[in-house]
Amino acid sequence: MVRGKVQMRRIENPVHRRVTFSKRREGQLKKARELSVLCGADVGVIIFSSTGKVHDLATNGNMQSLVERYQSITASVQMQSKNLRNQVTEKWISLLSHEIGILQNGLRSTGGSAEDMRADRLHALEKGLELWYYQTRSTKMQIMQQEIHVLKNKESILKAANESLQQKESILKAANEFLQNKVNEQNQFMNNYSIFSGSSYSTHYDANESCLFTI
DSSP states (O other): OOOOOOOOOOOOSHHHHHHHHHHHHHHHHHHHHHHHHHHOOOOEEEEEOTTSOEEEEESSSOHHHHHHHHHHHHHHHHHHHHHHHHHHHHHHHHHHHHHHHHHHHHHHHHTSOGGGGOHHHHHHHHHHHHHHHHHHHHHHHHHHHHHHHHHHHHHHHHHHHHHHHHHHHHHHHHHHHHHHHHHHHHHHHHHHHHHHHHHHHHHHHHHHHHHHHHO
16 A cells, blocks of 8 residues: 655644654754765754754864854855955946046037037047947956856856765765665565574474374
8 A cells, every 4th residue: 555645744742743853853963974974074963942952963073163164164255245246336336437537528528619629629539438338348248257257156166066965865875775785684684584493493393293103
């Protein structure tokens, strides 16, 4: 008979809930230790029960050192992201300031006297606008390339983390299969031993019975 899928929901019975929590907690901590031993990983697990009691496991050093390492790494990533945003903001400010300067020069030229409207002045203004256009486009392209580079780095990090998790999962699966095979071999050995013991007893009994008939 096929067993139906168990629905995941809170266990209402407090006694059953505590028992299940204890069993599942030990199972998770055991898996964390296996992951550390098999893969050489530093694993930290923190579990808070429904009553507020804390259970933790640090496979290398203590939990405080693992938390400090985590905070250091995340702080470094956040700082890099903040620096990139600041650089992008500064470039946009510089670009807009340059644009404002060119437009102000153009307004002064168009609003000035007839001498300011000479062909050389208009030509210089045109060149300035062209230069501003190309600089604006170049700056935008640089900003986009930087953002793409950051996204690719994040993608590479996530991909590497995913591959690492898959490898760890495969190792744990292989270890579980190995242990299961050992258990099956042990069970098979015990079954064979039981059968062998039973058959030996039966043969001995038959021999005795035969002797009784012979006498």
